[in-house]
Amino acid sequence: MVKDWKRVKIGELLDFKNGLNKGKDFFGSGTPIINYMDVYKKNGLHSADITGKVSLDEKEIKRYEVKKGDVFFTRTSETPEEVGIASVLLDDIDACVFSGFVLRGRPKTDMLLPEYCKYCFSTHEVRQKIIASCTYTTRALTNGTQLSKIEISVPDKDEQFRIVSSLTEVDQLIDKSEKLVKKYQDLKQACLQHMFPRAGQTEPDVRLPGFTGPWEQRKLGEITSKIGSGKTPSGGGKAYVKTGIPLIRSQNVHDDMIDFSDIVFINNEINKSMENSIVTINDVLLNITGASIGRSAVYKSTEPANVNQHVCIIRPVSRYCSDFIQLHISSERGQKQIELSQAGGAREGLNFQQIGKFKFFFPSYEEQVKIGEYFGKVNNLITLHQRTCEKYKKIKQGMMEELLSGKIRLV
Incomplete structure (x- = not known):
């Protein structure tokens, strides 16, 4: 520890409160609300960043109000890596509330500058402690009690x-x-x-030279041989090995590309036990849960790989191009079809039946x-x-x- 710095538990700095939970029908108009994705995407929030709206009465607005300097943490997600991500409110906003998918930490002291809160909860040390302290059953989860126990260094x-x-x-x-x-x-x-x-x-x-005629609308389920995902190996992270078969997770599937810099590996035995989700060349991979839902890419390698339950394999039949399907998914129309199945303060997830019903035009x-x-x-x-x-x-x-x-x- 640095000699003239203080070592302080987060609970001594912030007072935590759970956010607002409302039905999907309440969202879309009314009072500004800080949602999960607002916190996940930016470590510092200004009024222009908050676009969500929710219909509330005055008591609800007062109960879940936010103030400049409040620190928000993502409360729950499909993966531990997406839990406990912090963002600080840098503007005063009249009549604004926060979602139940995030926690509000209200400063109890003036030890921290609001701008410093953009960074101090995001170091590798603090992130690892948050991830290690979260619980996981079907979803990863943290709470104010767990976060309060974590120590940070304060100059x-x-x-x-x-x-x-x-x-x-x-x-x-x-x-x-x-x-x-x-x-x-x-x-x-x-x-x-x-x-x-x-x-x-x-x-x-606009048409590329040499092509004419109408396009045909088809559902993805009609032009694919597989729409499905994998699972997390038994034992979770303990099942990973230093080298072996790549296990592609949602954090590896970016917009139009697969990032192998943070890839994990499983052994051949586990891969065989997950043979239903083995990836082959030209499979379209789509994130179907969590903060990165809707991101997609085409797997271009001839090397074997597998996916966990947060990544869906879309495997087209012959005469349908994987790159073209991925373009459809990443287009505004494709993302709109994904968003129509999502509402409220968090992006909940896609199931295989929904994906199979996506409609696109094909030449x-x-x-x-x-x-x-x-x-x-x-x-x-x-x-x-x-x-x-x-x-x-x-x-x-x-x-x-x-x-x-x-x-x-x-x-």
């Missing part, structure tokens, strides 16, 4: 300010990089709108392939900028580990 406010100033510079680089990624993603979506039939049409506005196989190749080049450009963004995030995480542990002091 004086002057040093907190210097740490925040240093990390804010990296945050600005990340923000600039993310905006560039979004620019190209928006460009891709605009191209998809023109190169896929609009509502009520059977042909797109000839040859045109599907050409469209997939065209957007593959766009995806490569997006991936290039995403890697730059990830590089900045790794730099930031490294700085956090040094600055928030006191290994490097800013004087």
Whole structure:
């Protein structure tokens, strides 16, 4: 421990309260509400970031009110890695509440600067303690009692300010990089709108040279040989080995790509016991639970792999192109079909029957392939900028580990 820093339990700093639970019919209009995804996506929240609405009476608004400086933690998810992620409210917002899928930690002292709370609950040490303390049956779960027992190191406010100033510079680089990624993603979506039939049409506005004729609408269940997922191996993390068969989890499936940097492995015996979820080349993988629901990618490797229960395999029959199906899923129309099965303060999950009913338009196989190749080049450009963004995030995480542990002091 750093000599002039204090070692304090989170429960001495924050007073925890569970959030609001309402039926799906109450959401969509009314009072602003901080939802799970707001907390999950950003470590600091401004009023413009809060877009959810819920219909409440005055007593409910007062009971679940939020204030500037309140710290929110994701309370429950499909995986322990998505539990206990923190975000601080940086604006005063009139009549705003918070969802039951997050916990509110209200400051009991003035020991922490609100801006410092963007970082101090996200170090590797604190995250590992939060993950280790959560419970898991069908879902991972934390609560105020568990979080209150975790200790963090707290410097004086002057040093907190210097740490925040240093990390804010990296945050600005990340923000600039993310905006560039979004620019190209928006460009891709605009191209998809023109190169896929609009509502009520059977042909797109823009066609690649050499192709004509109407497209045919089909349900995914009609043009696939498999829609299904795997399971978590018996013993959970203890079943993982240093080398073996890759087990693809939801954190590995990103938008249009599979990230193997955080992959875990299972042995051949476990893989054989999960033979129903063995992945083959050109399978479409779709995240069906948790904060990353709706992300998808095509598995391009010839090496064997498997998936857990949070990732669904979509395996098309012949004459249907995997890259084209993945484009449909990632399009606004595809994401809308996913969102229609979600409501309220959290994204709950997709089942195989829902996925099988997704409706998309398909041209000839040859045109599907050409469209997939065209957007593959766009995806490569997006991936290039995403890697730059990830590089900045790794730099930031490294700085956090040094600055928030006191290994490097800013004087």
